Amino acid sequence: MDSNKKIHARSPGISYQDLIKLDKVSPPEILTIENSYPPGTSSIPTNRYTDKEFHNLEMEKIWTNIWQMACREEEIPNAGDYIIYEIGTYSIIIVNTGDEIKAHRNVCRHRGRQLCDHDGNKPNFTCPYHGFSWNLDGTIKRITSQWDFPEIDKSDFNLSSVRCESWGGWVFINMNNETDSLLSFLGELPEHFKIWPPEERYIQAHVAKIMDCNWKTCQEAFMEALHIMGTHPQALGASGDENSQFDVWGNFARAITAYGTQSPRLEYELTEQELFESMLGRAIDDKTPPGILPEGVSAREYVCQLSRENSEKIIGSDIKISDAEIIDTIYYNLFPNFHPWGGWGDYSKIVYRFRPLKDRHDKSIMECYFLSPFSGERPPPAAIKWLDEDEPWTNAPELGVLAKVFQQDSFNLPKVQKGLNNSPFGEIKLSNYQESKIRHWHDLYSTWIKKT
Amino acid sequence: MVQLKHPISNVIFTVISKGLCEVDDNNIKGVFDGEGRHVSGELKYADPEMLVWLAGPQLPDEEGEGNNG
Numbered sequence: 001m002d003s004n005k006k007i008h009a010r011s012p013g014i015s016y017q018d019l020i021k022l023d024k025v026s027p028p029e030i031l032t033i034e035n036s037y038p039p040g041t042s043s044i045p046t047n048r049y050t051d052k053e054f055h056n057l058e059m060e061k062i063w064t065n066i067w068q069m070a071c072r073e074e075e076i077p078n079a080g081d082y083i084i085y086e087i088g089t090y091s092i093i094i095v096n097t098g099d100e101i102k103a104h105r106n107v108c109r110h111r112g113r114q115l116c117d118h119d120g121n122k123p124n125f126t127c128p129y130h131g132f133s134w135n136l137d138g139t140i141k142r143i144t145s146q147w148d149f150p151e152i153d154k155s156d157f158n159l160s161s162v163r164c165e166s167w168g169g170w171v172f173i174n175m176n177n178e179t180d181s182l183l184s185f186l187g188e189l190p191e192h193f194k195i196w197p198p199e200e201r202y203i204q205a206h207v208a209k210i211m212d213c214n215w216k217t218c219q220e221a222f223m224e225a226l227h228i229m230g231t232h233p234q235a236l237g238a239s240g241d242e243n244s245q246f247d248v249w250g251n252f253a254r255a256i257t258a259y260g261t262q263s264p265r266l267e268y269e270l271t272e273q274e275l276f277e278s279m280l281g282r283a284i285d286d287k288t289p290p291g292i293l294p295e296g297v298s299a300r301e302y303v304c305q306l307s308r309e310n311s312e313k314i315i316g317s318d319i320k321i322s323d324a325e326i327i328d329t330i331y332y333n334l335f336p337n338f339h340p341w342g343g344w345g346d347y348s349k350i351v352y353r354f355r356p357l358k359d360r361h362d363k364s365i366m367e368c369y370f371l372s373p374f375s376g377e378r379p380p381p382a383a384i385k386w387l388d389e390d391e392p393w394t395n396a397p398e399l400g401v402l403a404k405v406f407q408q409d410s411f412n413l414p415k416v417q418k419g420l421n422n423s424p425f426g427e428i429k430l431s432n433y434q435e436s437k438i439r440h441w442h443d444l445y446s447t448w449i450k451k452t
Numbered sequence: 453m454v455q456l457k458h459p460i461s462n463v464i465f466t467v468i469s470k471g472l473c474e475v476d477d478n479n480i481k482g483v484f485d486g487e488g489r490h491v492s493g494e495l496k497y498a499d500p501e502m503l504v505w506l507a508g509p510q511l512p513d514e515e516g517e518g519n520n521g
Binding site: 229230231232233234236237263265266267278283284285392393394395397400401403404407408411 | 453454455456457458459460464466487499500501502504505508509510511512513
């Protein structure tokens with residue numbers, strides 16, 4: 001991994017690296033590395049968000065050629081279990097054959113009906129239309145009235161298979177059979193997650209919501225901390241928003257926003273007790289006695305200690321959990337749309353996925369998984385809960401307070417899209433450092449859509 | 453009632469009923485809904501995201517309570 005680089009102007013607040021040097025339980029090496037993205041293009045054309053033409057380009061150049069997360073292995077634990085993954089107009093069956101996980105295009109080779117209408121378990125894939133049937137591994141099982149199809153060569157009438165590889169319990173598919181392996185695409189990402197193995201977690205919650213905006217408009221609201229001041233002002237008392245750290249490697253990027261430190265934007269200094277109360281979300285008219293911070297202990301240290309004790313109840317005390325891993329938000333994104341978070345804290349279980357809604361460039365699906373550690377037997381994965389476009393996130397109370405945070409984001413996003421659709425400027429502007437994850441993403445995007 | 457102070461502007465937001473907040477900016481007051489619309493009072497504008505947080509949709513176990521996340 002690369003040496004630390006500081007190539008941008010930074011917030012006057014304490015740097016993330018200096019902050020974690022003060023922590024009582026030191027961070028793992030992976031969090032002490034900096035790998036900033038160099039300054040570069042900061043203007044992004046608005047038509048990437050507004051034009052159907054770009055959606056069509058994405059379908060042709062990106063979605064049909066790139067590794068993308070389709071599901072979790074734990075969602076299809078038994079032979080015959082399958083999940084349908086949809087991207088644009090493409091529908092793909094991810095199935096556990098009993099021997100391996102395979103992926104097939106969800107299309108009958110006879111008259112083209114989709115083979116599966118919803119997730120489930122089947123002994124084979126039989127088309128409801130005329131009864132043609134395929135084995136779970138995609139080989140042909142039965143041709144109805146075979147005598148009447150003299151042109152069909154049974155040895156060459158399998159389902160159209162799709163590449164399918166796993167990392168960390170996540171199943172990825174790629175519709176292009178000629179590309180490199182998933183591991184090659186991931187680069188150093190698995191190395192970063194070695195200390196937080198995703199395969200040892202389970203889906204505690206999974207919520208998907210239809211969003212009234214382009215999928216990139218939505219995704220980019222979750223790739224920086226610059227929006228905390230405008231969108232989540234209630235969090236400024238205890239969040240190191242402006243002094244977050246941003247790094248990039250190959251096809252992925254990372255941001256880290258410290259918690260338990262006040263925003264550099266505040267023009268006054270909170271006492272440690274005030275910071276502690278801010279972390280607890282205490283209302284100013286709360287008449288109950290406040291939790292008292294023990295003397296000589298910082299708010300960050302104390303909340304880390306409490307959170308660590310809580311986590312150890314589940315993962316045990318063999319793993320040395322640093323302050324940074326238990327309290328800070330460590331948010332990765334893998335191009336184009338997969339966002340696993342790192343660490344051991346409450347927010348570390350977040351994983352996002354963003355994608356277009358069917359063939360729409362102006363609607364999208366935002367998904368949030370809670371991928372949680374467990375002790376003992378693996379709990380069954382939570383079923384997906386769908387929220388419609390007009391439903392508030394608070395209809396998914398399994399997300400806890402995050403549902404309210406998403407509600408604040410969702411208050412903006414359709415209006416961002418409306419503004420982009422109506423923009424006379426033709427471009428948006430991104431900052432050098434705090435929006436460098438998004439700049440990096442768009443540079444990758446430019447490369448992909450120009451590919452022949 | 454739940455009362456929060458905007459950390460930067462120091463404006464005070466108080467939930468007065470489900471979906472409504474009274475906002476006090478240096479003793480100039482107004483009432484707003486959970487999407488930032490002015491309902492009454494001399495104060496005509498308030499931070500809409502604070503209003504979403506406090507007067508917007510709430511979790512089932514904290515209807516009308518709002519918290520600081």
